[in-house]
Amino acid sequence: MQKGIRLNDGHVTYLGLLAKKDGTRRGCLSKKSSDNTKWHAKWFALLQNMLFYFENESSSRPSGLYLLEGCICDRAPSPKPSQSAKESLEKQYYFTVSFTHENQKALELRTEDVKDCDEWVAAISHASYRNLANEHETLMQKYLHLLQIVETEKTVAKQLRQQIEDGEIEIERLKSEISGHLKDNEKINTSPATTPTDDDSEIKKIKKVQSFLRGWICRRKWKTIIQDYIRSPHAESMRKRNQVVFSMLDSEAEYVQQLHILVNNFLRPLRMAASSKKPPITHDDVSSIFLNSETIMFLHQIFYQGLKARIPTCFDILLPMLNIYQEFVRNHQYSLQILAHCKQNRDFDKLLKAV
Structure with missing residues (x-):
């Protein structure tokens, strides 16, 4: 016991x-x-x-x-x-x-x-814990997608820092060149009226020009890098890839849900009714109508879980089982004939409306 x-x-x-x-x-x-x-x-x-x-x-x-x-x-x-x-x-x-x-x-x-x-x-x-788990899985997929974007942005940021360093080296060179020209001008235009205060004013003006030039170069390079990445084949392929993956996941989830409704709301109740004392339908008719629907549901539940877990071999699991679909499709017309014949039975028609 x-x-x-x-x-x-x-x-x-x-x-x-x-x-x-x-x-x-x-x-x-x-x-x-x-x-x-x-x-x-x-x-x-x-x-x-x-x-x-x-x-x-x-x-x-x-x-x-x-x-x-x-x-x-x-x-x-x-x-x-x-x-x-x-x-x-x-x-x-x-x-x-x-x-x-x-x-x-x-x-x-x-x-x-x-x-x-x-x-x-x-x-x-x-x-439902299952709903919470599905929401968690969706958030994890989005989180992984964001991680990929972050990694890409890190690479772009590294390239940008290198370009900024190159720009700073160029600015230092220009600064040295400007300082040399200023010294030459001081030698040529030396006059008693020149005072340290005038020199400080000139240096401040030079620093303002350098600061403006440095900021302009950084903004221009950043804008160029961002625009190049947005138009790059890598960014476009990433967008298409993510769109295909999420679309496939949504489609598979909807298909599994429809199979779940078919099996739990129709196949199993009709199978139980066929086992009653006065069955409105026989087990053979139930098998003819639904055939291997339950097997297909279990198969796609496994495939959906593998797809969510990003298992690379999930398609290898599905390919050897394609003969199940061939049998299911060939049986479609015959199952409709059996269903139409069973609907002529009033008891079966009432049962069908009840489920």
Whole structure:
């Protein structure tokens, strides 16, 4: 017999207090009891993909924990009340949290404010560690792209510093030449009226000219280097490369999501229905319609993870499996015929609309 999973009580308590203090969503909600007869007010706190609840706001330990990864949260209609309870239920707004885990009952909650209800539904719907991981991966891709730009800018800056040093050497040469001309002029135009004050004034003027010339040369060289790099084939190839990589990653993510919907929302429910006592569709028909869709989904999940991790051999993984697509494409017309035939069955048509 399989043993139950044991959780570290101290760790769970710490996470519960952290959710109570810094959770993305906190507040009082009414929770339906396990026997579906009573509602109990509890204090709830949401932290990432974990929903804790306490007996009250001042409780130091959580009473329970729900893992929300993969759950579905939606507004629920109000139950039909009796005549005496109509007034008390007018200001109650209900929503449910359905779990994908087997044999786990849906969590039914309610609140007295419609805005509060909508905000809870939105917060729980986005409470997914997978979403956080995807956002982190996207940021890492952008970070790596920025690192490449920084490295390129370092190379350009090094070239610019070298050109500035060359410019300073040229300025020093010009400075020495100007000083020589000034000395020659002093010898030619020596007069008693010349004073040290006049010499200082001339030197200041020369320094201003040198400062202006140095700044102008630096600005001109910097502008030339930047314009040359922007127009260079390297910069253009980098822009095209990054655009292709990010476009491929987005397309693959969308395709994996569509395959996930196909398998989890249609293939698996229809497969379960085919195993019922009065099946609206046979296992052979399900296999004919979907064929190897599930295998393709698993294959692309692996390929997508490899693409995100920038594994060079991810295409080598995909190429030997191309025969799967050939079989999938050849089966397309036959699967449409089987699907059209099954739709003539009313029970199957109702099942299809339900999923």
